[in-house]
Amino acid sequence: MKIVVDFDLCQSHGLCTQAAPELFEIRDDGFLYILNETPPEALRGKLEKAVRECPTAAISIEE
């Protein structure tokens, strides 16, 4: 499983950092960083929550 973020769509709302703090971080520059692009299966639930809660539908999962 691989995290794909469309950075043209991402507006740094940061809801993903709440849903999956292990995987996403917004830094002081205001941009989103993916902390682990290929997360373990155990984090799938959190990642799917991040996908659902993104207001700009910028996150997707590539299997």
Add this chain to the structure above:
Amino acid sequence: MNPDDRVVVVGASLAGLRAVEALRRDGFAGPLTLVGAESHRPYDRPPLSKQVLTGDWDDSRVFFRQKDGYDALDLELRLGCPAVALDASARELHLADGARLAYGGLVIATGGAPRTLPGPSLSGVHVLRSLDDARAVRQALLQRPRVAIVGAGFIGLEVAAACRKLGLSVTVVETLPVPLAGVLGRRLGERVAELHREAGVDLRCGVAVAALRGESRVTGLALSDGSEVAAELVVVGIGVRPCTEWLESSGLALDNGVLCDERCAASLPDVVAAGDVARWHNPLFGETMRVEHWTHTVEQANAAVARLLRGPGVEPFAPVPYFWSDQYDVKLQFAGRVRADDDLHVVVGQLSDRKFVVLYGRAGRLTGVLGFNAPAQVMQFRRKIAERAPFPG
């Protein structure tokens, strides 16, 4: 609810779509119907007052799923067909085309309808809620009108920002002395007002619209202070009323929305509500509230479905409301629930900057956070609000 019974979701916007998605995700395998008043497939509203108005987006981008994207949900999609009544004793929903739909579980997600000004309707006067509204306003903007906006809430101010981006002359009329004071507090409402004035908006607060000028087509506004505003386009953004008329004879408890308990359950069995139409008790703030924001709707649709499928043993729905607004070069993000006179504590930058973070507190408790262009911090404080953190910290 019997697991083989039909679930009907009324309202095919964000809340309704997220509800049907949650039902399938949570394992509901029975028959499912999504009923929508508009003929459009579910679409996203936030871009309507931003990218769609400025023309940065083609409006076909607002749809959540393409036509074939509904196959996987295995549902009956009844669009262009509003619900007109609920017969709770027969567990039946009545639709505008005369059809009756039996349900075992019901999700009410009918949203809200924009309030309008009293008096006869004139062409050139618009509200902005639906895709059709946005298309009409966009068409009108292409004529490069002078624009008057009634109401300095988020919709009105986002339309103002879009118009200024297009180089149009904009006047905003607001009855309150400070815009957004109820949601951001007075001081920050003033800061937002300043943002618009700097961008060239003629923002007039503490004054009401006395009359619309024009015969069949609007030519402007007459204001309560005796002044006049010339405009070929008027956009009215004076709030939303929850769409509950169709429920008035149902016996369901209604009071500025469908009244729900802490778990989004309405007052009749196997009926839940989510989104702009739902007014529920949020135990985190000890307050019964109705919230009209995107993130809230997503969270509440999930909570309402959990309650419908799993019963009253589920966790109470106790979110920290979050919303954003894009105005000029400012991404405004807010989380919490504040009052006009909450105490303020600036933690990043200064209120006069384009980037700052300010915390709100009351009675020693953190109640809200507002950021201008500060996404790294807002979510951290949203978490702290959920943890009932002390204020000023």
